[in-house]
Amino acid sequence: MVRKLETLPRTDGYRMPAEFEPHAGTWMLWPERPDNWRLGAKPAQHAFVAVAQAIARGEPVTVGASPRQFANARAMLPPPIRVVELSNNDSWMRDCGPTFVVDGKGGVRAVDWVFNAWGGLEGGLYFPWDQDDLVASKVAEVERVDRYRAPIVLEGGSIHVDGEGTLLTTEECLLNPNRNPGLSRAGIEQVLADYLAIEKTVWLGPGVVDDETSGHIDNLCCFVRPGVVALTWTDDKADPQYDISHDAFERLSAATDARGRRFEIHKLHQPGPLHLTEEESRGIDAVEGTQPRLAGARLAASYVNFYIANGVVAVPVFDDPHDGEAIERIARLFPGRTVVPVPAREILLGGGNIHCITQQQPAPRGA
């Protein structure tokens, strides 16, 4: 029986492991909505297949697809990738999927956050989002893991942890009134402590320019290992990203983590800036209630949105002059893993990237 638990993960001995710890597998969702993905989502579907294939080099991958798209997803994805029917409103498993926690004694459980499509009726990206909000509980059922329903709105892309008690996030997102208007900074830190066993939250300010998630941390800065982070960067003073990245650098330089370490910060120069083309914009359906995608809009492109899997790092690339340097730097940061560059512009056009469409399920630890 899969239980919905009323206790707290931390008091039950559970913590959120880091992404770079061993995985049992990766969960994804299949893109289809034509008001977010151009040309009926066909180019995005090919990009998602490439991401799934890159990750499957190192661990099992499961892709959830709606009843309408199940047969197509099954046909397009290689046989080793498991496809399960899973209703959804869109394909951002990082944000609507579960955050898994482990107890070091072989136990794995799921934290199921409230999801409101990045802001609900005040700046959210679509309505309804009811099927997305059920995804975490359905994944927990499929995996037979007990689940905690957390009392706050939170997307997985808005947090990164080092597995040793430190959490990175942004004020732009977690303090945004369209997420948890009744909760103070201290109140949010308490929930992160209770549900993920976090001892120290490190707050950065705004996220990447024009990131429609309200500045998710997973596009700005991530852990490479405890005490070591990668930060998106630009040296162009005329770019609004310049002040954002420099502010993040200063905050990180002044901070210590839960173990008292100072951060080693590695800069990854951003691509572009990249913008939506006229042709790309024309391929996206206009729908009332969904944010329009206008030609010329800046895309929130960042190499930091990579995904760390067993033996593999899947890195978004954009056919951009900065791709090569980003791949080299990330390869140096992960000496024990193969860096797999994945052409990711089609994912970026939907508003996120590789990290946003994946969710790790940790391997049971200490079993």
Ligand code: KQY
């Ligand atoms: O980047 C993400 N974590 C999600 C982006 C959602 C975009 C919805 N159109």
